[in-house]
Amino acid sequence: MPRIAYFGPEGTFTEQATRAFLGDPPSDTRPAPPDSALRPVETIAAALDAVRAGDAEAACVPVENSVEGSVAATLDALVAGDPLVAVAETVLPIRFTVLVRPGATPADIRTVATHPHAAAQVRGWLAEHLPSAAVLPSSSTAAAAVGVLAGEFDAAVTAPAAAERYPLAVLAADVADVRDAVTRFLLVRRPGPLPARTGADRTSVAAVTADRIGALSEVLTVLAGHGINMTRIESRPTRNRLGEYRFFVDFEGHVADERVGDAMAALRRRCTEVRFLGSFPRADQAPNTVVPTTSDEDFLAARRWLTSVREGREA
Numbered sequence: 001m002p003r004i005a006y007f008g009p010e011g012t013f014t015e016q017a018t019r020a021f022l023g024d025p026p027s028d029t030r031p032a033p034p035d036s037a038l039r040p041v042e043t044i045a046a047a048l049d050a051v052r053a054g055d056a057e058a059a060c061v062p063v064e065n066s067v068e069g070s071v072a073a074t075l076d077a078l079v080a081g082d083p084l085v086a087v088a089e090t091v092l093p094i095r096f097t098v099l100v101r102p103g104a105t106p107a108d109i110r111t112v113a114t115h116p117h118a119a120a121q122v123r124g125w126l127a128e129h130l131p132s133a134a135v136l137p138s139s140s141t142a143a144a145a146v147g148v149l150a151g152e153f154d155a156a157v158t159a160p161a162a163a164e165r166y167p168l169a170v171l172a173a174d175v176a177d178v179r180d181a182v183t184r185f186l187l188v189r190r191p192g193p194l195p196a197r198t199g200a201d202r203t204s205v206a207a208v209t210a211d212r213i214g215a216l217s218e219v220l221t222v223l224a225g226h227g228i229n230m231t232r233i234e235s236r237p238t239r240n241r242l243g244e245y246r247f248f249v250d251f252e253g254h255v256a257d258e259r260v261g262d263a264m265a266a267l268r269r270r271c272t273e274v275r276f277l278g279s280f281p282r283a284d285q286a287p288n289t290v291v292p293t294t295s296d297e298d299f300l301a302a303r304r305w306l307t308s309v310r311e312g313r314e315a
């Protein structure tokens with residue numbers, strides 16, 4: 001069983017995602033993973049660094065939430081060291097539980113702690129139900145629960161799993177300003193053999209564009225020209241100088257697809273830096289769109305024609 005580092009401590013949504021990657025909840029035929037297979041770490045960067053250092057085979061980290069957007073800590077840490085690639089994704093519904101020390105009532109609650117991404121998803125609920133409580137940031141939702149146990153905060157907004165993990169009382173369950181909120185998580189490894197293409201894949205790259213007119217529009221045009229549907233674009237500062245950004249771009253398809261490989265080579269020529277962040281099956285299994293003239297066979301036939309032109313066999 002590979003050892004997976006995840007953004008912890010125990011009881012985070014990320015632990016739940018890690019267990020989903022391992023096949024939990026257990027079925028009749030599949031035993032629950034032993035806890036020794038999972039290793040909670042305090043930060044997203046530490047989870048990724050554990051993989052870089054060879055202390056873990058893989059890391060599970062949150063990457064994108066349907067309400068609050070990308071998880072900047074994940075994007076920054078993915079490109080802040082030796083290369084890593086995502087090999088799988090999973091999407092979890094996000095509903096929160098509010099935990100307090102046993103016996104506490106809403107009137108006792110002066111501070112509520114949670115991860116900033118979680119706070120953004122329960123702002124309305126907190127304003128309505130705990131209007132006079134100060135909302136404080138914690139490193140994760142489960143770290144907030146640990147803080148409540150330690151007496152640092154009066155309440156924590158957590159994943160439902162934290163209610164089972166920590167001896168705290170549930171003040172409210174099923175809390176969410178947006179009912180169908182979801183978060184997408186990645187399973188990340190050191191570069192190696194890629195997951196096989198399935199026809200329902202996603203590819204992720206990070207690209208720094210050249211400082212010239214139209215550089216970003218060229219990136220978008222390359223994707224559009226290859227018939228590739230973009231599923232996300234996000235920019236983060238490179239941290240080198242003001243105004244220099246790295247674009248995190250997700251799109252449909254697998255690097256083994258001819259159109260995707262051709263588009264990536266075109267991006268490589270145009271951008272000052274391109275980092276491949278993985279090709280993996282989409283969690284929703286939605287088949288990739290292949291528009292006319294962009295199938296593998298279209299690319300291979302064009303290449304065969306070019307070869308015979310170059311060899312003087314065709315004109």
Ligand SMILES: O=C(O)C(=O)C[C@]1(C(=O)O)C=C[C@@H](O)C=C1
Pocket residue numbers: 007011012013014015062065071094115117118139140141142159183
């Ligand atoms: O703190 C946790 O429980 C996490 O797993 C992190 C995280 C996030 O970063 O978005 C995961 C899902 C929820 O959207 C809220 C917090």
